[in-house]
Amino acid sequence: MPAACDSVLEDIEDIVSAEDPKPHERQFGRNNVFPKVRKRSSQKTAQAEDDPPSDSIIPGVQKIWIRTWGCSHNNSDGEYMAGQLAAYGYKITEDPAEADLWLLNSCTVKNPAEDHFRNSIRKAQEGKKKVVVAGCVPQAQPRQDYLKGLSIIGVQQIDRVVEVVEETIKGHSVRFLGQKKDHGKRLGGARLDLPKIRKNPLIEIISINTGCLNACTYCKTKHARGDLASYPIEELVDRARQSFQEGVCEIWLTSEDTGAYGRDIGTDLPTLLWRLVEVIPEGAMLRLGMTNPPYILEHLEEMARILNHPRVYAFLHIPVQSGSDSVLMDMKREYCVADFKQVVDFLKEKVPGITIATDIICGFPGETEEDFQETVKLVEQYRFPSLFINQFYPRPGTPAAKLPQVPPAMKKQRTKDLSQLFHSYNPYDHKVGERQRVLVTEESFDSNYYVAHNPFYEQVLVPKDPLLMGKMVEVSIYEAGKHFLKGQPVSEGRAHPASITRPLAKGEVSGLTEEFRRAPRNGPRWRALPSAESPEQPPLLSPCLALQLPWQGGGALKVLSASLALLALLVMFYCTGMKTEL
Numbered sequence: 001m002p003a004a005c006d007s008v009l010e011d012i013e014d015i016v017s018a019e020d021p022k023p024h025e026r027q028f029g030r031n032n033v034f035p036k037v038r039k040r041s042s043q044k045t046a047q048a049e050d051d052p053p054s055d056s057i058i059p060g061v062q063k064i065w066i067r068t069w070g071c072s073h074n075n076s077d078g079e080y081m082a083g084q085l086a087a088y089g090y091k092i093t094e095d096p097a098e099a100d101l102w103l104l105n106s107c108t109v110k111n112p113a114e115d116h117f118r119n120s121i122r123k124a125q126e127g128k129k130k131v132v133v134a135g136c137v138p139q140a141q142p143r144q145d146y147l148k149g150l151s152i153i154g155v156q157q158i159d160r161v162v163e164v165v166e167e168t169i170k171g172h173s174v175r176f177l178g179q180k181k182d183h184g185k186r187l188g189g190a191r192l193d194l195p196k197i198r199k200n201p202l203i204e205i206i207s208i209n210t211g212c213l214n215a216c217t218y219c220k221t222k223h224a225r226g227d228l229a230s231y232p233i234e235e236l237v238d239r240a241r242q243s244f245q246e247g248v249c250e251i252w253l254t255s256e257d258t259g260a261y262g263r264d265i266g267t268d269l270p271t272l273l274w275r276l277v278e279v280i281p282e283g284a285m286l287r288l289g290m291t292n293p294p295y296i297l298e299h300l301e302e303m304a305r306i307l308n309h310p311r312v313y314a315f316l317h318i319p320v321q322s323g324s325d326s327v328l329m330d331m332k333r334e335y336c337v338a339d340f341k342q343v344v345d346f347l348k349e350k351v352p353g354i355t356i357a358t359d360i361i362c363g364f365p366g367e368t369e370e371d372f373q374e375t376v377k378l379v380e381q382y383r384f385p386s387l388f389i390n391q392f393y394p395r396p397g398t399p400a401a402k403l404p405q406v407p408p409a410m411k412k413q414r415t416k417d418l419s420q421l422f423h424s425y426n427p428y429d430h431k432v433g434e435r436q437r438v439l440v441t442e443e444s445f446d447s448n449y450y451v452a453h454n455p456f457y458e459q460v461l462v463p464k465d466p467l468l469m470g471k472m473v474e475v476s477i478y479e480a481g482k483h484f485l486k487g488q489p490v491s492e493g494r495a496h497p498a499s500i501t502r503p504l505a506k507g508e509v510s511g512l513t514e515e516f517r518r519a520p521r522n523g524p525r526w527r528a529l530p531s532a533e534s535p536e537q538p539p540l541l542s543p544c545l546a547l548q549l550p551w552q553g554g555g556a557l558k559v560l561s562a563s564l565a566l567l568a569l570l571v572m573f574y575c576t577g578m579k580t581e582l
Contacts (some may be wrong), residue, residue: 059166060089065099069117070107072254072289074135076205078105081134081153081161083195083509088162092197092507099129101169103161106135108220111393118146130168134158136224141397142177149173155210155224156180159190179226188231192239196510201503202441202470204243205252208236208272209264212257214292217332217403218364220395225256230265233272241279246510247503249284249470250441251276259291259299269295270302273312280311283472283496285439287457290317293335293343300343304350314351315457317386318343319359323375327367330403337378344382355456357386362418363411364392365403372414376421385427385458391415428458428480435476436460438487440468452487459484470503471495 064085068078081103082092093099102124107113114137124131134153138144142152151168153161157176167174180187189210198204209230212222240251253276255261261269273288280286288307296303296318307314320340322328328336347354360375379387391411394401438452438460449461450468452475461484462468462475473495475487489495504510 057170059169061091062100062169063091063093063098064101064103064165065093065096066103066105067096067120068105068135069113070105070109070135072205072252073207073210073256074105074107075199076207076254077134077155077158079196079198079205080190080194081105081158082197083511084159084161085165086197086507086509087195087512090165096129097127101130101132101165103132103134103165106133106137108136108140108224108395110390111395121146121150132161132164132168134161136221139177139225140220140223142175151175152177154178156187156189159194186227186229188229192231192235193242193511195512197507198248198504198510200442201246201506201508202248203250203252204240204248205254206236206239206243207231207255208253208258209255209261212292213260213263213295214257214334215332217330217399218361218392218395220398221256223397228257228260228264230262230267232265233262233267233275236272237275237279240276242511244279244281244284245501247470247501249503250287250439251280251284252287252289254289256290257292257295258289259295263295268299270299270306273306277306277309277311282311283439285311285313285453287313288316290319292333293318293320293340296343297335297339300346301350304347307347307351307354310455313453313457314354314455315357316347316354317357317359319388320378321359321361322364322367322371323360323378324367324371327364327371330366331361331364331400337374353456355385355458356382357388358384359388359390360418361390361392362414363406365394365400365405367406367414376418379418379421383425383427384422387422389415389418389422423482426480426482428482428485431458431477431485432480433477435474435490436485436487437472437474438462439472440470449486454485460487461485462487462489465489468495471497 066078066082068075085103086092096102102120104117104120104124106117117133117135117137121131121133132151132153133147134155136155138147138150138152139155141147151164151173152175153164154175154177156179160176164174164176180189189207192206209228211226211228213228215222243251259269261267261272269291273286276286296316303316306312307316318340320337321331321333323337325336344356347356360379362372362375392400392406394405436454438454440450440452440462442451443449443464444451444461448464450464452460452462452468452473454460460475460477462473468489474490476490477485477487479486
């Protein structure tokens with residue numbers, strides 16, 4: 001117990017002894033107090049010195065390199081993102097070394113594609129490049145460790161690429177992964193009339209729907225693209241018409257399953273195709289993308305008539321994946337081998353010369369040697385001129401990844417055996433000496449020829465004459481290889497242009513109005529509106545740069561004068577100076 005006080009305190013203030021400092025002494029004593037400065041880590045200090053403040057960065061003047069992996073749907077998305085960025089003022093470069101930011105548009109179908117994507121991210125970071133990722137990989141698995149801290153553009157959010165890039169350049173991380181919806185109903189994706197830079201100005205890729213109706217046990221794309229969502233017919237026809245007006249002479253229809261088109265909006269694929277045929281000019285062609293057997297079975301008669309149309313390639317990509325019903329059942333493909341044969345046999349009879357392309361997966365979990373031999377017999381029977389052979393790769397999060405796996409050596413051997421069978425026959429030898437009409441659209445990889453396609457979408461190499469590009473010409477076939485034919489234009493033949501409109505120059509932005517074209521490229525910026533489906537995500541573009549992106553909102557395009565912009569900058573610097581003085 002503490003000793004009792006010797007005296008009683010009459011007031012609390014009496015507790016202050018005579019030796020204690022007086023109030024005025026405590027006040028003056030503060031002059032000897034110095035604030036303690038926190039030491040920043042050298043790494044953060046160096047980074048702060050290297051990176052300018054985000055408010056001092058002018059968006060829309062940087063160089064951007066875009067890399068896309070995967071299918072034609074993904075390539076179309078990449079073209080749309082490039083077009084919007086270029087329209088905003090960014091320079092799209094083909095040199096990754098000179099780029100300030102890398103936009104990496106990924107594919108999740110197979111492990112090697114994702115490995116290349118991951119390696120590109122690491123290479124960009126080692127080169128101190130800003131990185132934005134897009135496509136199916138981050139959409140399906142945005143929480144992967146190697147994606148931490150990176151900005152992400154979801155597969156249905158490509159119309160917000162300008163916002164994401166601007167914020168990333170400022171040093172921020174932004175992620176848009178939501179779905180486009182209208183009154184609760186899922187839409188096919190971003191608008192089709194967005195600005196676009198076509199990789200090939202003569203070819204327009206149109207996505208007619210996204211997602212699918214299947215639930216294949218090996219497929220990771222389903223996790224990213226989701227269930228079927230189709231674009232309205234009128235929007236697709238308008239996009240095709242606009243493309244032809246810009247000098248396009250070939251249209252590719254693409255999606256995860258074109259055969260399922262329209263089932264969610266009360267229409268079907270043949271109805272769309274007949275409407276599109278009406279707007280195809282003479283000399284131009286339409287190519288139909290991949291369709292699974294179940295959905296084409298219902299429209300065989302109608303599809304045969306469409307594929308016989310002179311402005312539609314007699315070509316169809318129908319993936320079978322395996323010649324074994326047991327394996328197809330484990331894959332949950334929802335058809336049997338007999339269904340596939342019925343489709344192929346009917347079309348080969350009704351559409352003479354048609355090209356049927358297909359896909360096969362070797363080494364799917366549970367595939368026995370007997371199952372594999374069934375696949376071999378199928379290839380021997382049809383001798384497909386175009387065959388995509390894939391070794392099975394278990395994709396994380398898919399049911400097939402949890403099944404007992406075929407040994408890697410066996411998968412590799414089966415893939416090799418089937419490839420040898422495919423290369424043992426030449427499907428085009430009988431065509432030497434024929435005369436064919438071909439549409440010339442691109443340059444060969446070795447730059448020695450121009451590449452054309454005949455009515456069956458078979459590749460025909462022709463002389464590199466600039467007068468032939470973009471035209472339908474008659475050639476005489478003089479040589480056949482495994483994957484190509486070679487043709488010489490006949491002297492009396494006449495080149496038919498697909499359109500009277502001059503094609504856009506390589507790198508030129510498609511879909512811009514004259515008003516937009518006259519707007520200064522490095523002057524005012526355009527402000528994006530929030531997506532309809534995600535009002536909680538406000539526009540991220542700097543308000544001081546403020547204008548409305550014409551493809552993201554209605555209303556007249558407002559233009560700020562240069563004098564007002566200059567005045568705003570002067571006020572900003574003046575206010576900054578006042579704060580410094582204070």
